[in-house]
Amino acid sequence: MKNNKNLKTYFYNLIQLAWTFFKIGAITFGGGYAMISVMERNVAEKKKWITHEEMLNIVAIAESTPGAIALNASTFIGAKIAGFLGALVASLASMLPSVLIIVGISLLYNYFADSQYLYWAGLGMRGAVAALILNAVLNLGKFLKTERRPAIWAILILSMTLSLLASFEIIHFDNIFIILGTMVIGFIYTTIDIAVKKKKDSNKAIDPIGNNEDNTANRPANVLTDQELERNCNILSHEKNWASSVEQDINVENLQNKNPENDQSFNSKNGGNK
């Protein structure tokens, strides 16, 4: 009897989960971070299924794993709420609206494929699409402002040269090799870096000044640095304008208050781990 009731609540939760993620998938234009910030509002603030801190961690995980960020976040949130089935339901539900809409668009596109108007519209649109991509490059490249490691810059320049050469068909190879090569080089560099830091740490007694720079290598494994937390907070509130222009009735002020500067309790809780 009790088991039966649990099963009922479980299915009720699944249906709620599906509906919530279906709505999120249907209303967020621009994908990615725009979707994450809507997710934060709906799943963390309205439904209170997860906390704001958990959401920050989910963003970090969704970013550092392959695939679409929004989809990864839905999978993770789904798993957190209702296990394997929850993950499946949440990710499929958030995909479904765009699948349906694009199938509709494909029908229209094929119907008008030979239309002169579509050709002209496409030609005009190209400039805006190019601008969109350049804008994405600049947004994603913000971290380079503070990047001082020459190895990162070397990888950047090397991958750019190789991919440009491949793009203009001067040399022939798959972009995937750039990504694989970067993974290998990155791993070797990180391994050496961590080993060197460890050695430096053990010499600290001799070196009274000490190297107190905040490094990813020698901090506890389960905490984000302040910088990272701040960045993830910004991601959550980032593009809020885009999202809100789509969904006027949702209140974004709550999200803005989550900036680490404004939220003292949040800051002090996570601030002491340098």
Place this chain on the structure above:
Amino acid sequence: MNIYLDLFLSFMKISFFTIGGGYAMIPLIQSTVTEKGWMTQDMLINFIGIAESTPGPFSVNISTFVGYNMGGALGVFCASMGILIPPFIIILFIYYVGKKFATNPYVLGVMSFLRASAIALIFTAFISIAYSTIIISNELTGKPSFNWLGLIIMVLSFLGMRFFKKIHPVFYILISAAIGIVFYGFVL
């Protein structure tokens, strides 16, 4: 190869090898779909504009579009499962086994390198799209010509996106499509 299997495997590869999501996927999608002859460069650029104006993640939009054109409903299913499955398995693995994945120093180290090469790849995608914008070949004769209007639209919408961040990018896509119809169709 069977088209369904090909769709599934290609999108699985794209999904597995793009970290960072969204526009980071464009370089791999571009090389895959143009090499397989699923889409032309021009069609892809049009579709990026369309995807920006419709809800949902870019990867899902493009996999559905290609899947539908190449193999109908089953094609959509195969392509979107290809997009979903690799991250799905990895996320579940992290959820059940490796909760500390995102803060692991090795992962963070490799990630900072991957971010750099992702930017390089997207920049290359930008160069190739900008090239297709500025140099267009005549529909009938195939003769290349310089597209002043495209360059102007590109510069203006880029400045707009940088300085008026409150305006959604869809606005620029729609306006420039309208400008395209008016100018290429009736003025030029």
